[in-house]
Amino acid sequence: MFIVTTQTLENYGAHAESGKFADGQNYWKFKGGDTYLVEDLDREQDAMAFVAALVMENGIGYKEYPSAVMPVKEWAWGLPDDGGEEQSCRDYYLSQVKRVSPNNLKDRKTVNDRTWITKGMTETEMEVML
Numbered sequence: 001m002f003i004v005t006t007q008t009l010e011n012y013g014a015h016a017e018s019g020k021f022a023d024g025q026n027y028w029k030f031k032g033g034d035t036y037l038v039e040d041l042d043r044e045q046d047a048m049a050f051v052a053a054l055v056m057e058n059g060i061g062y063k064e065y066p067s068a069v070m071p072v073k074e075w076a077w078g079l080p081d082d083g084g085e086e087q088s089c090r091d092y093y094l095s096q097v098k099r100v101s102p103n104n105l106k107d108r109k110t111v112n113d114r115t116w117i118t119k120g121m122t123e124t125e126m127e128v129m130l
Helices: 044-055 072-077 089-096 102-107 123-129
Strands: 002-011 028-030 035-038 062-071 098-100
Touching: 002 044, 002 072, 035 044, 044 062, 044 098, 062 072, 072 123, 089 123
Parallel strands: 035 098
Antiparallel strands: 002 028, 002 035, 002 062
16 A cells, blocks of 8 residues: 655646746646555555546646655654644544545546545554554
8 A cells, every 4th residue: 555645736827817838927836735545556656657547637727746655654654643632633644645446446426526535544544554
C-alpha cells in the first residue's frame, strides 16, 4: 500500500483575463492537495499512475497532479505524535485520507463519480497496515 499526495494550482489570471502565459496574464498560486491511500497495487509507480488517472487536471484555471508517493509506513512515521490528545492533528490527517483501489472502479457510476472513494482511516487501521 502506498500514499500518493497531490498538489493543486490555481491561475488567478484566468479569473478576469485570459490566464495565458503568451498574454502575460498568468498568475499561478499553489493551493492544497489531497492524500490518497492506494490499496491493491504493489509498485509505487503504479500507485502514482492510478491516482493520476483519477484526479489529474490540466486546465487554464486549475491544475491537479500527483506530487509524491511513498510506502504507508514512511508516511505514518511523518505524522505528528499528539500524545493521545482527544482532538489531535494526527487524527485530522488520518480522517482526510482518501482510500482508493483499482478493484473498486467497478463501483464507479460515471467517469467523474467520486462516491466510491472512501474517506478517512483510524489509528487502529493504520497500525494494522504497518
